[in-house]
Amino acid sequence: MASGARHAEPPARPADALGRLIEALRRLPGVGVKSAQRMAYHLLQHDRDGALQLAHALDEAVHQVRHCERCHTFTEQPVCTTCLDPLRDARQLCVIETPADQAAVERTGSYKGLYFVLMGKLSPLDGIGAHDIGLPVLLERVGDGTVQEVIVATNFTAEGEVTAHVIAQALQKAGVRVTRLARGVPIGSELEYVDLGTIAHALVDRR
Amino acid sequence: MASGARHAEPPARPADALGRLIEALRRLPGVGVKSAQRMAYHLLQHDRDGALQLAHALDEAVHQVRHCERCHTFTEQPVCTTCLDPLRDARQLCVIETPADQAAVERTGSYKGLYFVLMGKLSPLDGIGAHDIGLPVLLERVGDGTVQEVIVATNFTAEGEVTAHVIAQALQKAGVRVTRLARGVPIGSELEYVDLGTIAHALVDRR
Numbered sequence: 249m250a251s252g253a254r255h256a257e258p259p260a261r262p263a264d265a266l267g268r269l270i271e272a273l274r275r276l277p278g279v280g281v282k283s284a285q286r287m288a289y290h291l292l293q294h295d296r297d298g299a300l301q302l303a304h305a306l307d308e309a310v311h312q313v314r315h316c317e318r319c320h321t322f323t324e325q326p327v328c329t330t331c332l333d334p335l336r337d338a339r340q341l342c343v344i345e346t347p348a349d350q351a352a353v354e355r356t357g358s359y360k361g362l363y364f365v366l367m368g369k370l371s372p373l374d375g376i377g378a379h380d381i382g383l384p385v386l387l388e389r390v391g392d393g394t395v396q397e398v399i400v401a402t403n404f405t406a407e408g409e410v411t412a413h414v415i416a417q418a419l420q421k422a423g424v425r426v427t428r429l430a431r432g433v434p435i436g437s438e439l440e441y442v443d444l445g446t447i448a449h450a451l452v453d454r455r
Numbered sequence: 456m457a458s459g460a461r462h463a464e465p466p467a468r469p470a471d472a473l474g475r476l477i478e479a480l481r482r483l484p485g486v487g488v489k490s491a492q493r494m495a496y497h498l499l500q501h502d503r504d505g506a507l508q509l510a511h512a513l514d515e516a517v518h519q520v521r522h523c524e525r526c527h528t529f530t531e532q533p534v535c536t537t538c539l540d541p542l543r544d545a546r547q548l549c550v551i552e553t554p555a556d557q558a559a560v561e562r563t564g565s566y567k568g569l570y571f572v573l574m575g576k577l578s579p580l581d582g583i584g585a586h587d588i589g590l591p592v593l594l595e596r597v598g599d600g601t602v603q604e605v606i607v608a609t610n611f612t613a614e615g616e617v618t619a620h621v622i623a624q625a626l627q628k629a630g631v632r633v634t635r636l637a638r639g640v641p642i643g644s645e646l647e648y649v650d651l652g653t654i655a656h657a658l659v660d661r662r
Contacts, residue, residue: 265519272512276497278490288516296517302483303509303511304510306513308476310503
């Protein structure tokens, strides 16, 4: 047990500024020690302006970016511009996992309702439960009488499907229509190369 | 030409802190717009401490890390600890491309001489010439009478080989021995899977 405790100790803080920079870069998702080294060397050798710009942008974002009080997406105001837009249809609420997903839906130009951003997905193994994705807030919002349809647009991954299922169940009592994005064959694809699960779903949901 | 000039204009600076953070993250090598988005969302959602730590580490490194006056590697002192080490053999000088390569040689534990770090490689197409890799400084250093052997350990890539060739030619008049790392079959590999150029070199350099 003693050796286990020793293993759990954090590594000593590097004594030099370059080592500390490499260590800090490793906290970025998808960046291992080799990439962090390469990034640090590149910034110090070729792009010190970029390094200072990044330092400033990080500092600024941490202190200014917060969550929209209504939809939970990132914003610098108490309420984001989408939620404040009087031209959007407040009767429709699209529930999505991340701001990146929201941006993808926005780019289609075919949705004029509002959003609720979970900022994650249910993942009990990582300790992410209903409270962490704002489910109580969503229920309260849907219960205010304005929302008539909730479009659940979580990802079609295992965790996204579970999240969609839990949300749909929780909303059953609220008396609103709950829909899910259609599953089917992507535009431009040949059936031969589409996976079987997708074709099966497209068959079931044919219209 | 007018449209060409318009294309060359930098994109407008994003109006929000999140957009500026994503833009700044894209200056890291190997980071595209999707990765930058993912990094920004991750830091703001899950690791604001890490973001502040990175901002501080960048700032600190930019202001404290400079180049060693003797070997050009990154250091916070005028001269790096390796160059100051009295136990190292000043008669041998290993010329390498980057501090990462230097670290790799150091980890072998089988080299006790000093280093000269080019901080790059000759690349005329990118405008990197002999002056940028410190060739004049290297020649001056080798001419001081202490150095007896220069081990050229640039990478075995096209640009690394050209760099090695140019360095060897420039050092010819200095009256020192110029050697190159041996090319050959890597430890643990089976000949069947080794590329032909490597086997050919290993045959020529057999001993």
